[in-house]
Amino acid sequence: MDTLRDFHTRNLRLDQGPPEAWRARLLAYFDKTTAIYERLFDCLKDDAAFYVQPEPLRHPHIFYFGHTATFYINKLNAAGLIDFRLNPEFESMFAIGVDEMSWDDLNPNNYRWPEVAAVRDYRARMKAVVREVIQTLPIELPVGWLSPAWAILMGIEHERIHLETSSVLIRQTDLKYIKPLEDPVHAFWQRCPLARNDPAAVPANELLPVPGGRVVLGKARDHNLYGWDNEYGRHAAEIAPYRASRFLVSNAEFLAFVEAGGYEQPQWWTEEGRRWLEYRKAQHPLFWRRVDGRWRYRALLAEIDMPWDWPVDVNWLEAKAFCNWKSAQTGRRLRLPTEDEWVRLLDHSGIPDEPDWGPAGAAPGNINLEHWASACPVDRFAFRDGFHDVVGNVWQWTETPIDAFEGFEVHPWYDDFSTPTFDDKHNLIKGGSFISTGNEANRHSRYAFRRHFFQHAGFRYVEAGENPYAARVERSTQNLYETDRLLAQYCEFHYGPEYFGVANFPKACAALCLAYMAERPRRRALDLGCATGRAAFELARGFEVVEGIDYTARFIRIALALKEGQRVQYAIPTEGELTESREIDPAALGLAEVAARVAFWQGDAANLKPQFTGYDLVFAGNLIDRMNRPRAFLASVHERLNPGGLLILTSPYTWLTEFTPKEEWLGGLTRDGRPVTTLEGLHEHLDAHFRLIDRRDVPFVLRETARKFQHTLAEMTVWERR
Numbered sequence: 227m228d229t230l231r232d233f234h235t236r237n238l239r240l241d242q243g244p245p246e247a248w249r250a251r252l253l254a255y256f257d258k259t260t261a262i263y264e265r266l267f268d269c270l271k272d273d274a275a276f277y278v279q280p281e282p283l284r285h286p287h288i289f290y291f292g293h294t295a296t297f298y299i300n301k302l303n304a305a306g307l308i309d310f311r312l313n314p315e316f317e318s319m320f321a322i323g324v325d326e327m328s329w330d331d332l333n334p335n336n337y338r339w340p341e342v343a344a345v346r347d348y349r350a351r352m353k354a355v356v357r358e359v360i361q362t363l364p365i366e367l368p369v370g371w372l373s374p375a376w377a378i379l380m381g382i383e384h385e386r387i388h389l390e391t392s393s394v395l396i397r398q399t400d401l402k403y404i405k406p407l408e409d410p411v412h413a414f415w416q417r418c419p420l421a422r423n424d425p426a427a428v429p430a431n432e433l434l435p436v437p438g439g440r441v442v443l444g445k446a447r448d449h450n451l452y453g454w455d456n457e458y459g460r461h462a463a464e465i466a467p468y469r470a471s472r473f474l475v476s477n478a479e480f481l482a483f484v485e486a487g488g489y490e491q492p493q494w495w496t497e498e499g500r501r502w503l504e505y506r507k508a509q510h511p512l513f514w515r516r517v518d519g520r521w522r523y524r525a526l527l528a529e530i531d532m533p534w535d536w537p538v539d540v541n542w543l544e545a546k547a548f549c550n551w552k553s554a555q556t557g558r559r560l561r562l563p564t565e566d567e568w569v570r571l572l573d574h575s576g577i578p579d580e581p582d583w584g585p586a587g588a589a590p591g592n593i594n595l596e597h598w599a600s601a602c603p604v605d606r607f608a609f610r611d612g613f614h615d616v617v618g619n620v621w622q623w624t625e626t627p628i629d630a631f632e633g634f635e636v637h638p639w640y641d642d643f644s645t646p647t648f649d650d651k652h653n654l655i656k657g658g659s660f661i662s663t664g665n666e667a668n669r670h671s672r673y674a675f676r677r678h679f680f681q682h683a684g685f686r687y688v689e690a691g692e693n694p695y696a697a698r699v700e701r702s703t704q705n706l707y708e709t710d711r712l713l714a715q716y717c718e719f720h721y722g723p724e725y726f727g728v729a730n731f732p733k734a735c736a737a738l739c740l741a742y743m744a745e746r747p748r749r750r751a752l753d754l755g756c757a758t759g760r761a762a763f764e765l766a767r768g769f770e771v772v773e774g775i776d777y778t779a780r781f782i783r784i785a786l787a788l789k790e791g792q793r794v795q796y797a798i799p800t801e802g803e804l805t806e807s808r809e810i811d812p813a814a815l816g817l818a819e820v821a822a823r824v825a826f827w828q829g830d831a832a833n834l835k836p837q838f839t840g841y842d843l844v845f846a847g848n849l850i851d852r853m854n855r856p857r858a859f860l861a862s863v864h865e866r867l868n869p870g871g872l873l874i875l876t877s878p879y880t881w882l883t884e885f886t887p888k889e890e891w892l893g894g895l896t897r898d899g900r901p902v903t904t905l906e907g908l909h910e911h912l913d914a915h916f917r918l919i920d921r922r923d924v925p926f927v928l929r930e931t932a933r934k935f936q937h938t939l940a941e942m943t944v945w946e947r948r
Contacts, residue, residue: 236581275403417600421533459631591618628674642779720760731926736764755849759785
């Protein structure tokens with residue numbers, strides 16, 4: 227039988243050739259990734275276990291089993307490496323819903339989960355597709371973030387993230403759904419045999435000095451390892467000397483907080499922490515069990531005697547409360563480290579970066595599944611000057627809410643990896659855990675979770691200066707990244723002033739839609755390609771319910787902030803590098819009075835989830851000539867509308883191959899020696915289910931700089947569902 231050792235991998239260097247040898251390494255990296263991920267789900271006892279929802283804020287296991295597979299296909303489509311889908315229903319159902327964002331759909335009534343066998347079959351077909359793409363795509367070294375192979379790496383590293391997050395959910399699953407101890411999966415996912423079961427035997431923690439120094443974070447774009455978008459750019463800081471705990475906080479050290487009634491004493495908790503306590507009714511860490519007066523511990527696949535010398539697993543709120551309590555007990559000003567302080571400790575420790583750890587199985591800490599499939603004693607892996615577990619064992623919570631480095635750019639194939647977390651509600655975790663592999667085990671990795679989120683995460687504490695992020699965490703404001711020019715341009719287009727006497731385009735379109743609907747039912751409307759949401763808000767002045775859907779997460783984030791009544795700041799270019807600050811005030815625009823009737827979701831207009839149906843109006847503003855597959859959209863949009871409902875399209879018909887393959891253009895080309903207009907193409911695709919009842923021009927002005935504007939005419943066509 228194979229063992230975890232057979233699945234050991236290190237990060238794939240992007241600059242080591244020759245190309246065909248690199249292709250073979252990529253293929254092996256992919257094969258091992260999908261195999262180890264599937265082995266994790268082999269721990270579930272039977273098919274029924276796939277439909278268990280161990281965490282109310284997460285989907286059942288079947289979602290995550292399918293999610294990583296559909297991610298490969300969706301990203302290969304986004305990168306233009308394939309032009310087909312394996313199962314459009316799966317690739318919509320399993321696409322979004324993993325971090326309880328406002329646009330994640332966790333309503334179980336909206337899902338009819340497929341059988342496990344169907345998802346296994348889909349995974350097998352996905353693997354065949356990806357293997358063929360790997361074997362045929364052009365390889366040019368070094369591989370960069372717009373190279374074709376980057377889409378493959380994106381899928382691999384995404385699945386490795388979910389190897390860890392799904393292991394947390396399996397750890398939260400009732401043992402009756404886990405295979406019994408005699409099953410070989412327990413030998414495969416071997417936990418650490420070392421543990422002290424007497425809390426008095428655990429070595430005491432202490433503070434050790436960390437010398438000050440300069441830290442530099444951020445990757446250059448030509449770095450030789452794969453990275454997520456938030457890793458790129460540059461950040462530098464001077465760190466004053468401070469003191470940090472020798473060990474991660476162990477179960478034994480945390481026990482004192484529990485026994486002191488720490489979960490019942492609100493003075494130790496942040497305001498957010500008190501709200502979480504009220505919701506969860508927590509009295510001790512999630513993976514602790516009280517059985518017959520004794521503490522037990524839930525490991526990945528079994529419940530065991532409490533390993534008091536293993537690190538405690540807690541969320542940020544619990545870690546922060548412990549630090550506040552410990553400060554009062556010791557008279558020291560203790561807190562969590564910042565990201566910069568953690569990096570300073572890492573640099574001081576002199577730990578080489580993965581993949582330069584020597585032979586497989588020789589990782590310097592309990593990380594990369596090179597030692598065990600569990601945590602281990604906090605004094606097992608020592609580093610310089612007596613510090614332990616600088617990397618590995620469990621992730622380490624920091625004080626730092628994640629944000630972008632200077633020079634940040636979103637990746638065009640995955641714009642919602644980082645930007646939804648730039649909201650002061652997601653704090654960084656550093657160092658990796660026992661099951662952190664691939665990019666997660668790299669010094670540059672920057673993963674952040676909501677503060678009530680459970681991961682294989684614990685903490686160490688520091689004695690240092692004032693926490694520079696305290697106000698941001700307490701405020702939890704909408705911390706928008708103001709140098710995103712495309713985002714700013716859409717904010718200005720939707721909510722900025724009128725230029726040259728031309729009416730605001732989304733507002734004018736919504737008014738026209740309401741006029742066309744004057745004598746028709748106005749129960750539900752769908753705004754497809756809603757961008758930052760202005761048309762959806764305006765439609766809600768006449769509809770009972772309006773749903774806005776856009777593919778771009780950072781656009782949806784703006785719309786949701788406005789729905790919640792938050793003011794949104796953005797910066798528009800004036801000339802060169804100069805910008806001008808603007809603010810959207812939803813109260814001044816009268817959005818509060820309609821906000822309750824509007825909902826926003828992230829989704830693909832050409833592959834919507836089945837619950838988006840039953841509308842009296844579907845409005846798609848300037849969408850069809852920016853879609854990859856407009857023909858598929860037009861072929862199925864009638865299924866979303868009630869009989870007699872209206873489909874209203876606007877478009878300037880600026881067909882470009884960077885958005886739409888030429889074979890998908892509806893018009894603007896010559897066919898059989900005859901020019902074909904987009905209006906003709908619309909008739910060709912819509913006449914079977916619609917009749918055209920009106921068409922008109924709607925002008926708009928798009929501001930690029932203070933002295934450069936685009937004046938454009940969009941054609942609005944109004945189609946009645948037969």
